[in-house]
Amino acid sequence: MRRIKPVIKVIPVIRSATINLSEKTIDKTIKASSFLEEVANFILFILRTFKETFSRKFEFREFFRQCFQIGYKSLPLISITGAIMGLVLTIQSRPILVTFGAVTLLPSMVAISLIREIGPVITALICAGKIGSGIGAELGSMKVTEQIDAMEVSSTNPMRFLVVTRVLATTLMLPLLVLYADAWGILGSWIAINIKGDVSFVLFSSQAFGYLKFIDFLPAVVKTFFFGAVIGLVGSYKGYTAGRGTESVGIAANSAVVLASLLVIIVDMIAVQITDMLI
Amino acid sequence: METHSPHFKIRLGLFVIGGIALLLIALFIIGKQKNLFNPVFKLTTTFYSVSGLEAGSNIRFSGINVGTVDNIEIINDSTVQVDLLIRKDIQQFIKEDCVANIGSAGIIGDRILIISQGSSNSPIVQDGQRIGSNEPIETDDIMASLQLSATSAEIITDQLADIMTKINSGKGTLGRLIHDAKIAQDLSESTLNLKNSSKQIAEILYDINNGEGTLGRIIKDPNIAQDISLTMTNLKNGSKGLDEVIEAAKHNILFSGYFKKKKKETDNESESDKDTHRVEEKNEQVEYDTPLAKELQVLASASPLEMDSIISNLQVTMANAEIISKQLAEIMIQINSGKGTLGMLVQDTALAKVINQTLMNLKSSSKGLDDNMNAAKENFLFKGYYERKAKVAEQKKEDALKDIEKGKKDETNALKDRGKK
Structure with missing residues (x-):
């Protein structure tokens, strides 16, 4: 890097002066700089992944395998979680609607809550736990056992084979998982309503979808693509950048879940703000 | 990754964090003023009591939400000033004699500000202009009115009951008509x-x-x-x-x-x-x-x-x-x-x-x-x-007979005279 010589002559007194920093300050500064470096590394990782995604050779086989692993294998967990979400939300919302004499609005209220916010976020958080940690641990162990280095040596692009396929798989599978969870959630809500009363599924669905508009559905689906991308990217990044020791596998998995969950919430906040602004 | 220097990474990290922070701040500012991308104009009005109206409440004109209440402040002991932000494309329909009313929307009764229709020959409002207002009807006033009606209804029902009792006991014409066998x-x-x-x-x-x-x-x-x-x-x-x-x-x-x-x-x-x-x-x-x-x-x-x-x-x-x-x-x-x-x-x-x-x-x-x-x-x-x-x-x-004969003779004479002539 070329150094530019200052035009103004610096006073010798200042040049010779030293700044005394405490150990704590130095430690904090190092931590801050390492955090910023970490952020930069993550951004650079994202850019590289993005670049590799549109490269010529695409690992379709690995991509479909990851879709199966991430999507299909998550279905039981998502089904149970979704149904319980709908059930609990309905039971909890019922008393306040009874106070206002608006129990008939319960299905539509639950449907809107599930589709707009709760379904995508809860599903994304569960996926962050299950998929994010899985990717982080898998790639971390590969890193620890130097499999990734071996791939690089054998002229196989580990980014393209390991990272791009996983990130794309999570990006595409998560919206489907969210829709699936929404469906189970609405079913759970119907079950909850039938615990207290007797409502046919036809009447329930007409009440549930009566107030639901396409504008409620579209932003919710769009943001789930970002949630999926975040989970895939964070998991892959944490695994890919894991340390050399065996304990780094656990650290990678753990930090992947934490960071993915945090980023999902931040992305959701931004998405909600944008949605609110546009509509 | 290894090609980038630590300084570059720090700057990049700062840029990303700063960028995200700026994005969030911008989004919240935009979210607060929803009409940032839609041009708006301002109107003001005053009330004695705003009856629960809040900043951010919807403004309706012809039943359509056309803006929001920007600010509510007490300017003296008997006047509350309400600033309104209304979509610019609606300005052409709001006339100077439009009046602001406070109504409620929904089953829970959220307060909204309703702008009434003005007369067609009145000029269009200008930005920042003050428009007239009607005082909102308080729930207590409605209850008082209802109480008065209930009292009147009580008297009427009493009278009716009295009449019915008389009829039932066979008093008066109607009573006799019904009861007298x-x-x-x-x-x-x-x-x-x-x-x-x-x-x-x-x-x-x-x-x-x-x-x-x-x-x-x-x-x-x-x-x-x-x-x-x-x-x-x-x-x-x-x-x-x-x-x-x-x-x-x-x-x-x-x-x-x-x-x-x-x-x-x-x-x-x-x-x-x-x-x-x-x-x-x-x-x-x-x-x-x-x-x-x-x-x-x-x-x-x-x-x-x-x-x-x-x-x-x-x-x-x-x-x-x-x-x-x-x-x-x-x-x-x-x-x-x-x-x-x-x-x-x-x-x-x-x-x-x-x-x-x-x-x-x-x-x-x-x-x-x-x-x-x-x-x-x-x-x-x-x-x-x-x-x-x-x-x-x-x-x-x-x-x-003589008269008849005479008449006949006169007729023949007259005919003869005509013939001669």
Whole structure:
């Protein structure tokens, strides 16, 4: 890097002066700089992944395998979680609607809550736990056992084979998982309503979808693509950048879940703000 | 990754963190003012009380959400200023005489600001202009009004209950009508009597139409009609003859004195009758023109007290009508059963035969009378009168013939004159 010589002559007194920093300050500064470096590394990782995604050779086989692993294998967990979400939300919302004499609005209220916010976020958080940690641990162990280095040596692009396929798989599978969870959630809500009363599924669905508009559905689906991308990217990044020791596998998995969950919430906040602004 | 220096990475990290922070701040600022991308204009209005309106509440115009309440602040002890942000494209529809009202939306009653429609000839509002407002109706005021209505309703229901109690206890006209069994019985009897009467009349009319009974035969039997016609002709002739006889008697020496005396008496009586009749007519004309007018005049001049007496009279009349209908029914029953003169007349066919015979007898007797009259004409006592009368009649006949002949001659003369001309 070329150094530019200052035009103004610096006073010798200042040049010779030293700044005394405490150990704590130095430690904090190092931590801050390492955090910023970490952020930069993550951004650079994202850019590289993005670049590799549109490269010529695409690992379709690995991509479909990851879709199966991430999507299909998550279905039981998502089904149970979704149904319980709908059930609990309905039971909890019922008393306040009874106070206002608006129990008939319960299905539509639950449907809107599930589709707009709760379904995508809860599903994304569960996926962050299950998929994010899985990717982080898998790639971390590969890193620890130097499999990734071996791939690089054998002229196989580990980014393209390991990272791009996983990130794309999570990006595409998560919206489907969210829709699936929404469906189970609405079913759970119907079950909850039938615990207290007797409502046919036809009447329930007409009440549930009566107030639901396409504008409620579209932003919710769009943001789930970002949630999926975040989970895939964070998991892959944490695994890919894991340390050399065996304990780094656990650290990678753990930090992947934490960071993915945090980023999902931040992305959701931004998405909600944008949605609110546009509509 | 390894190609980038730590300094570059720190700068990149700072840029990303700063960028995300800026994005969030920008989004929240945009979120606070939703109308950042839609141009808006500002209006202000003042209220004494905003009744729970808050900054951010919707503004409605023609039922459409057109903006939000920007700010609410108290400017003095009795005035609250409300700043409104309204979409710029709506400005052309909001006129200077539009008025801001505070209403509620939804079942929970969130407060909204409603801008009423202005008049078409009023100018369009300018940015920052103040518009008029109507004070919101507080729930307490509604409750107070409802309480007043409830009190009135209570009084009305009390009165109604009182009326119903009176009716139920059989007091007053309505009460008696509902509860008095006698009235109901009377009404029932009257109806029954009317029904019987109409039935009897129908039977009588049926009999008459079928030519049964005297009346029926009189109406339907052509022989009786012919007999009656002949009888009438004979009677007419007989009365004519009798008249002539009386006229002859007047001219006769034996009766002339009596007739003259009688004529004098009748003349005197008729004159006195005429005088009294004139006086009565005059009196009637002064007071009332017709009997109907008289009744109307009485009704018109009737005071409320008199009206009561009229109503009581009407009640009596109604009672009489009931009795009359009852009596009529009895009469009809009697007639139908052939009792009494009319009944016999209608039902008794034997009587009809007797009447028929009587009429035949009358016919023959009137013929006899006619013969007697002819005999009287021949009698010496009346002969002179009949001869004079015949002479007068002949004279009249000759005069008439002469007139006709004269007329004919005049016509021929006139024709001749025309021919000559």
